[in-house]
Amino acid sequence: MKIGIDLGGTKTEGILIDDSGKELSRTRIKTEKNYDGTIKGIISIVKKFENDFGNSKSVGIGMPGAVSTDSALVKNANSIWLNGKPFKTDLEKELNKNINLENDANCFTLSEAVDGAGKGHAVVFGVIIGTGTGGGISINQKVLTGKNNIAGEWGHISLPNRSDDEKKFVKQCYCEKSGCMETYVSGPGFASCFNLKHKTNYDSHAILEEFRSNDQRAIEALDIYVDHLARGLSLVCNILDPDIIVLGGGMSNISYIYEHIDTSLKKYIFSDTFNTKVVKNIHGDSGGVRGAAWLS
Template identity: 50%
Template sequence: MRIGIDLGGTKIEVLALDDVGSELIRKRRPTPTGDYAGTLDVIAELVAFVEAKIGRKGSVGVAAPGAISPASGLVKNANSTVLNGKALDRDLAAKLGRPIKIENDANCFALSEASDGAGAGASVVFGVILGTGVGGGLVVDGRLVSGRNRIAGEWGHNPLPFARDDERPGPLCYCGKSGCIETFLSGPGFARDHFARTGAALTAREIAAAAAAGEAEAGRSLALYRDRLARGLAGLINIVDPDVIAFGGGLSNIDSLYIGLPELMGRYAFSDRIATETRRAVHGDSSGVRGAAWLWPIAPC
């Protein structure tokens, strides 16, 4: 049995999979706000709940914001700031009395979709998350690639490719730089850009709905977003050249996002033809917790 934990800013979810990936049980609890010790307690309680219900122990993998720094062994880059600077992997292993595996939540998303989702059977899969932030993860031949610095897949913190004069220097990003892809392609970034152009305060979903209803300014905003997405993905394709790009996050549910996307990517990528397949995630919001469970290839008996 594989147990996955999705450690989010507002909720902690546990899921158990059998050895062929079938779901056995899942449960959610609110994340204790600003309480690191309380967060560890909730994770331990959820693992204990699953094992009591199923009647056996399992491996434990965790999808978490940020990453474990190879330099310090502590969490870095987490937007759930209570985790930053903490030895989350060692603290959880001590709490649970067993080794655990922790990966960035975007990496877990990519691993889930590569294992038995949108990228199943593909050699190179890049998972893209478009939501409150912009994240990504890379899986090659079924193996998650975290990188030497554990930042592989962080395409959202590269500059927007082929930036135009009115896109420079770009919005300030929380990482301290300006013009990151995330500042343009996140849900808040999309909404902010539409407001700056039109004065209309709409969410990303509302902009897409207005565009579908024929509202001209919303249509222009959506077209610009799609073009920026294509530019960002073209840069990714030039470096990684994946077989499949799997999309997750709230914005991935906007159907019109995919219209003409391969052709747009082809305008910017360094190739005469783009055969990369773009697919929506099969497991949706469950991909993070499923990917956490898949961090262990073989569960202990």
């Protein structure tokens, strides 16, 4: 029996699975936007599962951000009330069990590697392209965390080979760097590329609506989007050379990506052959919480 918890900015979801990955129970609560409330919410989910199904040895939690390897305090979380807090230690004290905390993109990747679209592949690169952009690496169904807990953090590298035109529109990222992948391939990033070019104020859904009615500007915007994605992923392929790349998040539902990314990627890969598939996730919105459970 494995408990996984996905801590989001607005909701916290818990899942209980058996060793084969079969879902036994699921619950969802509103995330309290303060530290004590977040801790209490997680305790209430664990207690609920344990009352119904018996005790667990450990709990896996997926969250935005990471735990600093130096201080053991949370860093880089967009649930900002967690930053600088000894979240793992406090939860272990309260629950008297081992807590495995992991970045939510890493949880997504693990979930897809264990029994999702990356099943059967040794090296899986998972990509989140939604409101934000993140990435994770799974090797033999284990998360690769790295020396500084940032392995696979793909959203905040610079878009490679930026053209003069692209450099003209310097995009400031919330991380305080500029030109980050997130500012091009997240949903809001995709929309802002379109809006900068056409002096409009669309969101990504409105552009996709235009795309479905064969609007030329929207088709061009998606071609540019696929090219941006391919440039970023080519960097990963040239260094890690994963067996498969699995996409998740809202933008991963666009089938046009899968029809065209292969051709775009081949332009940027340092190899005469390129057989790596880019595929859509299988577990959808459950990837984060299922991956958290596999940590436990």
